[in-house]
Each structure stands twice: as C-alpha cells, then as structure tokens.
Amino acid sequence: QVQLQESGPGLVKPSQTLSLTCTVSGGSISSGSYYWSWIRQPAGKGLEWIGRIYTSGSTNYNPSLKSRVTISVDTSKNQFSLKLSSVTAADTAVYYCARGSRDGYNPYFDYWGQGTLVTVSS
Amino acid sequence: EIVMTQSPATLSVSPGERATLSCRASQSVSSNLAWYQQKPGQAPRLLIYGASTRATGIPARFSGSGSGTEFTLTISSLQSEDFAVYYCQQYNNWPPIFTFGPGTKVDIK
Numbered sequence: 001q002v003q004l005q006e007s008g009p010g011l012v013k014p015s016q017t018l019s020l021t022c023t024v025s026g027g028s029i030s031s032g033s034y035y036w037s038w039i040r041q042p043a044g045k046g047l048e049w050i051g052r053i054y055t056s057g058s059t060n061y062n063p064s065l066k067s068r069v070t071i072s073v074d075t076s077k078n079q080f081s082l083k084l085s086s087v088t089a090a091d092t093a094v095y096y097c098a099r100g101s102r103d104g105y106n107p108y109f110d111y112w113g114q115g116t117l118v119t120v121s122s
Numbered sequence: 123e124i125v126m127t128q129s130p131a132t133l134s135v136s137p138g139e140r141a142t143l144s145c146r147a148s149q150s151v152s153s154n155l156a157w158y159q160q161k162p163g164q165a166p167r168l169l170i171y172g173a174s175t176r177a178t179g180i181p182a183r184f185s186g187s188g189s190g191t192e193f194t195l196t197i198s199s200l201q202s203e204d205f206a207v208y209y210c211q212q213y214n215n216w217p218p219i220f221t222f223g224p225g226t227k228v229d230i231k
Binding site: 037046047048049060062063096098103104105106107108109110112113114115 | 123152153154155156158164165166167168171172173175177209211213215217218219220221222223224225
C-alpha cells in the first residue's frame, strides 16, 4: 500500500520561500509510469493543482504559479519536494502531495498524503 | 483555459435517496474526468476516473457518466458515510494542466 507524507514548516513569513517534502513509502517512487504532484486547498475552498514531476525529472506547472514554483525529485530518498517563492497570505493553504496515474489517456490522482497546513504570516 | 463548474453547490439528500451531481467543462475534455470525495479534515479520495470507471474499492452505488463537456456522478442510495464534498477534475493535454471544479457539498436533509 503506497503512502505519502508531507513534511515542512507550518509557518512561513511573507516574501520568503515555502519548502515542503513528500516522502513516499510502500513502493519505489521510480517504479511504474507514475507522476508526483502537489495540490493545495485554502481553508474552506477548492483544490488547486500546483504541478507535477516524473522521476525522469520532467515537470509541468500550473501557469498561474509557474514563475514561483519548483518541484524536484530525489529518487534515492523516495521523496519529491515543492518550493514556492515570494509567498503571500494568499498562499496559506493545506498542501497535499499526490501520486498521479493514468488509464490510457485518462489521468487521475489515486494516492494522497494527509495534507499539511502552511500559514504565511509575519 | 478550461473552466470547470459544478452544480448544485449544495445538495440536501435523505439517507437512502439518490443523489445526482453535475460537472460541466467550458470546452470538451473527452473522457478525461475524475471524481473525488472529501470529508472534513481528510484528503480527497478518488472515486471515478475516465468519467465512468470506479476506482479500486469504491462501492457500486457510485457511478459516473458523460463525455465531452457534461458529466454526472450518481450515488444510487446515500449512506451516512457519503455525506461529503465531491469534486470533479479534468486534465488538459496542452498545456498540461489539471483543473478541479468548485465542489458540491452533499449534506443530510
């Protein structure tokens, strides 16, 4: 059973960089044709996809965040990470990491971490 | 950019009744549509992918249909554990981006 766990600071100051790591257990991050994503959810609001990475290192980002986002992967540690720069209060949210898979041309997220709340405040 | 809308925003249903949730895309997404269930304080849970395929372990009372721009999630007989928020999600091939709908909250009537 694949499990994902987010970790990182719960409080980040405005203008600084938010850094989170997702540790994957129960399987190798490199096995299968999966991709690894970050998704966030402000309190009481909907879900926003941030970006994804394949273990080859190939990435795709949400155009609305692309200038501030970097997602990287460390296959030796079975982890992938998120960096979001120049944060503001609008970046306060629960951040989820998730495994992406696909059935033919139909992609979806089948495993999710429990989520971690990141608050941007001075 | 493809915009996803869901209706209604809130659906009040009695246990045992049928619930029908709608998701609409601003342009065709073929069958690149998934549905998720989210309960308070929990991560979303995959229910349906490819518009109509149930994910592993999902009860048969959940069914999805539609293609193109109009999609439906049906819960045939609501159980107490089904009261939650439901999100649809589409994938656009280019630029590659995932977009979620705003959600439908299913609550107890």
